[in-house]
Amino acid sequence: MRAYAKVAAKKVGVASYLREGVYAIMGGPNYETIAELRLLEKLGCDAVGMSTVHEVITAVHCGMTVFAFSLITNKCIMDYDVEDEANHEEVIETGKERQDVLKDFVSQMVAHIGGKD
Numbered sequence: 001m002r003a004y005a006k007v008a009a010k011k012v013g014v015a016s017y018l019r020e021g022v023y024a025i026m027g028g029p030n031y032e033t034i035a036e037l038r039l040l041e042k043l044g045c046d047a048v049g050m051s052t053v054h055e056v057i058t059a060v061h062c063g064m065t066v067f068a069f070s071l072i073t074n075k076c077i078m079d080y081d082v083e084d085e086a087n088h089e090e091v092i093e094t095g096k097e098r099q100d101v102l103k104d105f106v107s108q109m110v111a112h113i114g115g116k117d
């Protein structure tokens with residue numbers, strides 16, 4: 001499915017944004033502190049979220065085959081001198097901006113899984 005995701009991304013015009021990497025989970029509900037982000041970077045993490053890992057663990061426990069992907073909605077601010085910080089509004093806004101292309105991407109993946117492409 002990871003290989004097909006690259007094909008699907010090309011079909012919906014987002015191949016240039018597609019990245020594979022290490023996804024870390026933090027408990028939330030707050031966004032990470034700068035110290036936490038710096039630690040995650042040192043550990044080799046590329047992205048961080050709060051829910052996907054729990055969902056994948058539960059799905060695998062239930063015997064499901066899982067393909068997980070994330071829309072990266074915000075940059076992690078890792079500099080104490082920068083005033084900016086991750087915020088929920090930015091995450092929602094990016095999600096809205098990308099919802100149509102995400103729908104197309106998921107449709108491509110579902111069609112592939114269902115053998116209809």
Ligand SMILES: O=P(O)(O)O[C@H]1O[C@H](CO)[C@@H](O)[C@H]1O
Nearest residue numbers: 048049050051052053088091
């Ligand atoms: O980034 P993922 O793992 O989807 O999860 C997180 O995204 C939201 C934070 O903006 C939280 O509600 C949490 O579900």
